[in-house]
């Protein structure tokens with residue numbers, strides 16, 4: 520990894536060439552250029568040969584940041600849609616009060632708040648990960664407790680990073696489309712900022728790894744777990760069964776979350792077994808799972824698996840919030856109502872296509 524100064528002290532002019540300024544469909548406030556480095560003076564950052572590792576670290580952080588950008592876009596689009604819907608009168612009342620649009624706006628608000636909760640929860644893991652990672656690198660001296668915490672927050676940061684990038688950015692594009700529709704014809708006009716907000720939403724969908732790449736990352740982690748230790752993977756699912764007494768004394772939100780999670784895991788294991796086809800007698804043998812061809816078969820489900828993970832992880836966070844603050848129970852219930860039919864549609868898709 521290199522640091523390039525703008526000026527080369529040994530020669531006139533810039534230290535690199537801006538070869539092309541890209542004309543984009545949106546994000547006109549930010550230049551996107553092709554840069555050519557020829558006879559460029561550069562300073563090595565860190566250790567030689569470690570650049571790719573640094574880049575991955577940078578990219579992971581950037582993915583969470585782009586997720587935040589997605590949330591910002593969702594909030595902005597919703598604000599414009601709500602204020603317009605409250606003012607615009609059709610059929611004798613503000614369109615915000617027409618049943619169908621009321622549902623749009625309510626579902627929109629639910630998903631915005633839920634995505635915000637998922638992002639903040641993920642950032643709090645990432646924050647702890649950063650702190651302990653730096654401490655470890657600087658002093659190589661973490662206490663046993665810190666080491667345990669480091670492993671825990673690393674695992675959650677890794678698991679959640681592709682999800683927050685995928686979920687917030689996909690919803691930015693999808694919900695800004697709906698927001699345009701709420702403005703009717705004005706949604707299409709440049710007089711209102713929604714068409715710009717929607718055009719801008721395509722950048723975050725693509726950079727720092729496209730949605731499809733995020734979905735593959737999420738799938739890779741799952742398959743790795745399953746293939747590495749099928750016995751443990753299976754056990755981790757079946758111990759989640761709501762009937763095993765684990766839910767005794769838990770809040771209604773936790774019980775609901777656990778039911779949704781158990782159903783998801785059951786369906787996911789079925790999908791993995793059907794697609795990876797380990798022979799029945801060798802089900803618990805890691806080697807039985809590792810066919811390239813079968814893994815490719817599973818990959819066609821990467822995006823729906825990623826979506827299901829986004830919904831269940833968000834529900835996990837909202838159940839935790841509901842336990843901490845009774846005012847958050849309503850959001851948990853609304854979000855559960857929103858995503859349970861989506862999860863069922865995903866399970867039908869898995870059954871029909873495998």
Ligand SMILES: Cc1cc2nc3c(=O)[nH]c(=O)nc-3n(C[C@H](O)[C@H](O)[C@H](O)COP(=O)(O)OP(=O)(O)OC[C@H]3O[C@@H](n4cnc5c(N)ncnc54)[C@H](O)[C@@H]3O)c2cc1C
Pocket residue numbers: 543546551722725726727728729730731732735
């Ligand atoms: C506004 C903007 C700013 C950018 N800024 C920067 C920057 O500052 N620095 C920089 O380095 N880059 C930058 N990029 C580039 C950006 O990171 C890439 O465009 C992006 O990562 C996608 O790569 P690609 O264009 O090569 O698409 P491709 O990799 O060719 O992908 C094309 C399609 O194939 C899909 N695809 C690819 N591989 C797989 C797979 N294995 N499985 C399933 N689907 C797959 C993709 O999801 C996509 O749908 C920027 C892009 C944009 C739009």
